[in-house]
Amino acid sequence: MKRSDPVSPVEEEVEPSGVSRRDFLKISTIAATVPVVASPKTVLAAGEEVAVSGPGKVPISLLVNGEKLSAELEPRVTLLDALRNNFNITGAKRVCDRAECGACTVLMDGKTVYACSVLAIDAQGKKIETIESLSRGDQIHPIQQSFVDHDAQQCGFCTPGFVIATKALLDKYPNPTPEQARKELAGNFCRCGTYAGIRGVVHAGRKGA
Amino acid sequence: MSPVTDKDKTPYSWPDAKDRSVIGSRVSRVDGPSKSSGRAKYTYDYNPEGLLFGLMVRSPYAHCKVKSVDTSAAEKMAGVKAVKVVQGPGSEIFWAGDDIVGVAAVDEGTAEDAVRAIKVEYEVLPHMVDDWSEPKSAQEDTGPLSMDDLINMFQNQVPDEDVIARVKRDGITFQPAQEFLDAAGKEGVDKSVLAAIRTAQIKPAVQKPKSPFKKQAAKTQGDPAAAFKESEVVSEGLYGVPVITHCCLEPHGAVAAWGPGDHIEVQISTQNVSGMAGQMAEPLGIPASNIHMQQQNVGGGFGSKFSPDRWAIVAAQLSKQAGGAPVKMMLERRAELEVAGARPSAFARVKLGAKKDGELLVWQSSSWGTGGPGGGGMPPIPYVFDVPNQRLEHTSVATNGGPARAWRAPNHPQAAVLTLCAFDDMAAKLNMDPMAFLLKNIEMTGPRAKTYTEEFAKADELMGWKSRWHARGDKTAGPIKRGMGLSLHTWGGRGHASNCDFTVYPDGAVEIKMGTQDLGTGTRTAILMVAAETLGIPIDQIKLLIGDSKYPVSGGSGGSTTIGGVSSSTRRGAVNALKQVFAKAAPALNATPDQLSAKGGKVFVTADPSRSLSWKEACARIGAMPITSQGKNPNKQEPPDLTNSGAGGVQMADVSVDTETGIVTVNKMVAVQDCGLVINLKTAESQCYGALIMGISYALYEEKVLDPVTGRMLNADMEHYRLAGYGDIPELVVHMMTGKGYDERGVIGLGEPPVISPGAAISNAVANAIGVRVPFLPLTPDRVLSALHKTTSSKGVA
């Protein structure tokens, strides 16, 4: 796909939701075929017994920034909404709510995911790290400082997502080529137009590594 | 625009360049760490105790009447705390996504379920969402004129002789009372027109056929017919810019809590902290003084967040119904794109006449566009250049596409495309470098001609324009064609009315309060820089409080008026505070107050800096009671001093076009920009970078696509409403014109100007590359290919 393709900014296989394609197909199969109820808490789908939760609230516990957090949530609640609405961890932002913009980016077991597209119930047992985990009090992470130094933020609404995505980029490629940066940051959008500053962050990160 | 001379100096005047150590330097934004660490709180992040989640039932039809609303099932649902019919039976709805019923529930899932349980019956009415087809049926109005028709004609500056002819031919529908004639006379309506109205025949009103098209404006200047005769070269073209949506990343919305005694606490995502309460008072039926507005950060506005909108008002009403529990009503993404943002469209057929040497003689245009259900006005064309002979007419198109909102530099980006693209086509026809063509006619830009000339020289140097420019159509082999284009722009940007309070404490602490807001433009940092410069102390010793309607009133952040307003009020407040500090400190320094200066954390005798006190020591002389002072930027009636009007700039774009796929890639952009005295060079440059990026976005990708069949927005999500991404951004070069000749003008706003030119510059670069004009933005592959193959595609080439 060409650089300026007008429709699809993301060009390789992305796993924004953290749900693998296979799992997704399995879930779709359940929806497509009428599930056979084996017991109140499981259904038979494609010959396998699959556990069912809900539709009411179920206890959910998450490991966020090293802390165990618990709540009673409906299974339909996303990781993002659980973080924001139930645990008041609001650094990750809700913008598109459907895996298109990257404002909700967090790390799940060290990999970037769109928190709006992972169900909280599926995030159990995983290590969740949000933007808040990068700083301690007034001590901000060098990448966060670099965003300040390069003025890579205006309104700042996209910034937490971009900081996480940039950190993941520099963790993966300490010396990213422009092409690598372009691919790794293709899942985030900024409306104010701070990409010039972010390019400065990427560039400085490369030299600093 | 006259330069400020020494005799104009007041105690408030900006310090001379040699005395400035903070203003004009590069300072990192003070709220940067809170944003990059995710600690910064936005309205969307506000989660007070007992919060309820609000959601709207929205009209699925672009034009309809509400027949019935049944909320009973929703009201019975567990967890639903309030239901409010916003537009009930009988209401006519003029755009899809408009609010019908609001609900508030204990969580978002329950709110969604409640919305689904509400049954609304609609009578579907015919809609019209096509604003880009040339309005063929824009018939000339006939029949007698109502008072509204006449007022419309006055407001749109229809030439006197045309009004008189219409009045004589068709008559009027009302008895012209003396008050009406007097009022019209006061508004500047000519005596001859008033005489025609006074003696007009009075006829019964006729039912005029309802048409979405309305001839809005006509203007004639000079003698266009003669000028066309005199022209040696005539160029004609079609140009256009569609409706785009603001797409603020933080949607519109508010959290409202209706407290005891009818006091309301509101967190709101706004550009207008001080101006909100007054807009909510009437619909809520309580005094504005009972409404307390707060906001620390806003996730984008771009002109679309000046009103509380129905969303904040309904949130408050739902809260009242729910016994005072706070209600958060933030628009979902689809609604944000469909109803909360729209920049008016503009299209035009333009015909130009010029001499062979490039002297432009005449402009003729027939333009149209929509600002939503109300139609809309004519963009300021011809843009910047006052062509001596002109004939213009404009038709407004009323659509069911949702209401327009101000978008950075209202109407200017559209005017720049309609004008500078037509000029570029004329230059191509003359076989002239477009820069030479603009410079040949630069006197038509009036008093700014010299500045533009300097700016073109700078841009040429940064782009290598003259050495790299080629005539229209890249003749090199292969499918990739390269080209360059340019544009220029202007904007007012004088500061708005602004007030602030300073408090200086005996321990040296300083606090500033101002009812302004920081949209991410660096307003906080600029205020602190001005205060720090004036008081001679570091920024981090000053506490700044903004974003609260209880602070001194400061204007809304629109039209690039904030920096001029807040820097001027801050400067005045700080000078007034310093005067009092000097008065208290002077005896200790054996001097009179007027002999003192403040700099580098010290208060000292100007003539003998060795006689000094530290800032803390000086403030210790204040006594027990802190010093307070006010700063006020005067309103626009008074002559400007610290802030001024009239910024300009020129931009150049270098693009590559793949003629096989139609894909446009921007290789480089240069922006040369003036805005008087720059407070913070770092954030000023960021404004320009951001504007170039936003400009690339609307030039190449953005369009609010409305479906003619359903009347709904087809791309109301962020996958199909494509913004420019990190990978679309080329080399960007920004140069701020500062120093002598610029600084003395005072502070001028920068939010709008640099976002005006990119569309025209990029469109011109594409024409230069491929040899033909792609008439309408955005320059998507289908439009590029249809221009290349001269085919007619949807909204392609006519």
Ligand code: FES
């Ligand atoms: S909010 Fe999750 S990707 Fe946009």
Ligand code: FES
């Ligand atoms: S800084 Fe505003 S959206 Fe990126």
